[in-house]
Amino acid sequence: MNDLLAKLEIDIRLVGMVAALGLVWIGFDYFTGGLFLTPRNLWNLSVQTASIATMSCGMVLVIVTRSIDLSVGSILGFAGMIVGVVQARFLPVDLGWGYDNHWIWLVAVLAGLGIGGLIGTIQGFIIAYLGVSSFIVTLGGLLVWRGAAWWVTQGQTVAPIDARFQMLGGGIKGSVGAPVSWAIGIVTTLLVIGLMLLARRRRIAYGFSIRPAWSEAAIYGVVAITILGVTWIFNAYYIPVSVARRIVEASGQVWPEGGVQIAHGYAIPVLIAIVAGILVSFLAIRTRFGRYLFAIGGNPEAAELSGIRTRRTQMLVFTLMGVLCGLAACISTARLQSATNATGTFDELYVIAATVIGGTSLAGGVGTIHGAMLGAVLMGSLQSGMLLLDMPTPLQNIVVGCVLVLAVWVDGVFRRRVG
Amino acid sequence: MADTVASPLVEMCDISIAFGGVKAVDRASLDLFPGEVVGLLGHNGAGKSTLIKILSGAYKPDDGEIRVNGQTASIRNPADAKKYGIETIYQTLALADNVDAAANVFLGRELLTRWGTLDDGAMEMQTRKVMARLNPHFHRFKMPVRALSGGQRQSVAIARAIHFDARILIMDEPTAALGPAETKQVADLVRQLKTEGIGIFLISHDIHDVFDLADRVFVMKNGRVVGSVRVANVTKDEVLGMIILGKCPPSATPGPGAVR
Numbered sequence: 001m002n003d004l005l006a007k008l009e010i011d012i013r014l015v016g017m018v019a020a021l022g023l024v025w026i027g028f029d030y031f032t033g034g035l036f037l038t039p040r041n042l043w044n045l046s047v048q049t050a051s052i053a054t055m056s057c058g059m060v061l062v063i064v065t066r067s068i069d070l071s072v073g074s075i076l077g078f079a080g081m082i083v084g085v086v087q088a089r090f091l092p093v094d095l096g097w098g099y100d101n102h103w104i105w106l107v108a109v110l111a112g113l114g115i116g117g118l119i120g121t122i123q124g125f126i127i128a129y130l131g132v133s134s135f136i137v138t139l140g141g142l143l144v145w146r147g148a149a150w151w152v153t154q155g156q157t158v159a160p161i162d163a164r165f166q167m168l169g170g171g172i173k174g175s176v177g178a179p180v181s182w183a184i185g186i187v188t189t190l191l192v193i194g195l196m197l198l199a200r201r202r203r204i205a206y207g208f209s210i211r212p213a214w215s216e217a218a219i220y221g222v223v224a225i226t227i228l229g230v231t232w233i234f235n236a237y238y239i240p241v242s243v244a245r246r247i248v249e250a251s252g253q254v255w256p257e258g259g260v261q262i263a264h265g266y267a268i269p270v271l272i273a274i275v276a277g278i279l280v281s282f283l284a285i286r287t288r289f290g291r292y293l294f295a296i297g298g299n300p301e302a303a304e305l306s307g308i309r310t311r312r313t314q315m316l317v318f319t320l321m322g323v324l325c326g327l328a329a330c331i332s333t334a335r336l337q338s339a340t341n342a343t344g345t346f347d348e349l350y351v352i353a354a355t356v357i358g359g360t361s362l363a364g365g366v367g368t369i370h371g372a373m374l375g376a377v378l379m380g381s382l383q384s385g386m387l388l389l390d391m392p393t394p395l396q397n398i399v400v401g402c403v404l405v406l407a408v409w410v411d412g413v414f415r416r417r418v419g
Numbered sequence: 420m421a422d423t424v425a426s427p428l429v430e431m432c433d434i435s436i437a438f439g440g441v442k443a444v445d446r447a448s449l450d451l452f453p454g455e456v457v458g459l460l461g462h463n464g465a466g467k468s469t470l471i472k473i474l475s476g477a478y479k480p481d482d483g484e485i486r487v488n489g490q491t492a493s494i495r496n497p498a499d500a501k502k503y504g505i506e507t508i509y510q511t512l513a514l515a516d517n518v519d520a521a522a523n524v525f526l527g528r529e530l531l532t533r534w535g536t537l538d539d540g541a542m543e544m545q546t547r548k549v550m551a552r553l554n555p556h557f558h559r560f561k562m563p564v565r566a567l568s569g570g571q572r573q574s575v576a577i578a579r580a581i582h583f584d585a586r587i588l589i590m591d592e593p594t595a596a597l598g599p600a601e602t603k604q605v606a607d608l609v610r611q612l613k614t615e616g617i618g619i620f621l622i623s624h625d626i627h628d629v630f631d632l633a634d635r636v637f638v639m640k641n642g643r644v645v646g647s648v649r650v651a652n653v654t655k656d657e658v659l660g661m662i663i664l665g666k667c668p669p670s671a672t673p674g675p676g677a678v679r
Binding site for chain 2: 301
């Protein structure tokens with residue numbers, strides 16, 4: 001059995017995670033009387049997960065290099081305040097751009113990414129060049145940036161959030177609609193299968209072993225069904241009739257007798273998280289930088305002796321982590337439609353939990369982006385499901401904590417058995 | 420002898436390095452000619468590995484000079500050493516256990532596609548070629564090297580050193596973890612590389628390993644070079660005397676560490 005799976009080069013861990021997720025979903029659906037597996041709930045789940053999933057991509061790389069980042073929630077909080085102040089006060093009032101400027105959202109996003117990247121670089125510099133352990137530096141960061149978030153406005157909540165910027169957080173306007181969603185789904189499916197075919201042809205050209213054709217075809221089938229299935233679910237979540245009516249009438253058309261159904265489709269924050277995941281995955285698997293991260297995690301001394309500039313590499317990982325925190329800050333601020341100094345509190349725990357549940361080893365050298373993102377979905381599912389079950393918050397925390405420990409234990413047992 | 424006429428491939432002159440006040444290497448000098456195998460002998464802690472790590476760029480010496488082909492060489496890090504054609508097989512092998520053979524062979528020197536991404540196919544192809552020469556039965560190219568046997572891991576480390584046209588090869592305890600058959604394989608490889616004109620430093624604390632392969636040996640004790648001697652002109656007992664007592668036989672060239 002193991003030999004067969006090895007020959008097919010199927011990631012058994014991934015299959016296991018998907019199975020676990022499936023069980024959780026079916027369980028919640030049963031106990032909530034069918035409330036969980038609805039397009040509406042799954043769509044909400046995807047939007048709520050986007051910010052954690054975005055940060056977990058970076059956390060994989062941090063943990064792969066044997067470091068940890070405890071400050072991501074606080075960086076998110078601080079960057080979120082900056083993003084809020086830039087668009088609600090600095091640009092429209094102080095610089096006199098007014099509230100309806102088309103570029104406010106973009107400047108705010110760039111400010112978020114920039115401040116996140118700067119903070120990450122500072123912390124990375126202290127870790128890599130001054131030799132203070134990442135645990136301590138980011139534990140300090142956890143306090144420093146949360147405090148700094150309060151300082152930006154002396155604790156005041158920042159509003160209003162720019163209308164275009166709000167689209168980054170989802171909602172009706174922040175979704176791309178059915179036609180665009182189908183286009184994204186179909187193009188992505190073709191692209192993924194095309195790339196896999198290309199890789200297969202390269203292996204054939206080199207004379208390396210390849211998967212049997214039937215298993216390759218089966219994998220293409222699974223890819224297509226997954227992507228198009230997700231697209232179909234999101235396209236099955238319709239916006240409220242009253243809003244749909246307003247949109248139709250605003251476009252100058254007559255509201256028909258039976259009404260029309262307008263679908264949400266993919267939410268923009270979800271697309272952002274997916275694109276971030278693809279880019280970071282590419283960085284990890286296909287570039288020198290990524291190869292060095294894994295080498296450093298596997299054997300730091302060997303990496304150094306191979307001539308890799310390990311310190312610089314380690315600092316840049318934290319830069320990237322910071323940029324992703326800035327991106328997550330934009331998503332969270334846009335979704336909550338305000339910036340508060342408490343945004344992102346405890347996010348570091350959810351991000352680390354998602355990453356570790358997703359198969360990233362705290363010993364370093366092992367981890368995948370897609371695993372961490374699935375881990376984020378699993379964490380999000382637990383929270384969303386327990387909310388639907390009306391579980392009290394303390395009990396929710398107990399469950400999440402237990403699931404984290406259980407998942408890592410099962411993973412460890414699996415790793416020892418299968419290798 | 421031909422090698423007395425040719426200029427040395429490497430000269431290390433009066434190299435010193437201290438760690439926290441302890442002189443690990445004290446005014447050590449040694450040289451290596453093309454096509455020559457030089458053994459570096461001494462007890463554990465005699466300073467052999469430290470001296471050689473200076474040549475491979477892992478440590479920066481406090482004092483002294485390194486010349487490659489008669490020219491002063493500036494070796495500040497492992498990448499510099501590789502630029503001079505100095506390749507090292509470390510005692511610990513220095514492999515990243517979590518990635519596969521090709522990734523280890525090309526670590527720090529990855530082949531890239533024209534888009535600047537990793538060319539894993541080309542790297543696997545070349546690794547297959549070099550491994551076919553070293554270890555024809557090796558076929559676990561997709562496995563992380565953690566899953567390989569001691570001999571296979573050793574092959575990967577050797578492949579990494581010889582694939583990039585090394586001119587100077589440093590082997591630190593190359594057979595310490597190997598069985599008899601694999602040890603013989605390494606010996607055959609050393610002889611073959613020697614005929615290709617590569618200079619080889621063979622570091623060992625066991626003189627039997629070195630005696631059959633080396634042309635000359637340098638002996639170190641307490642961070643100093645006791646002396647150097649042609650293997651042909653000396654018995655094993657005399658070399659043991661150098662290692663244990665620091666006493667040079669008449670045929671040896673004494674160094675700063677020799678007992679007079």
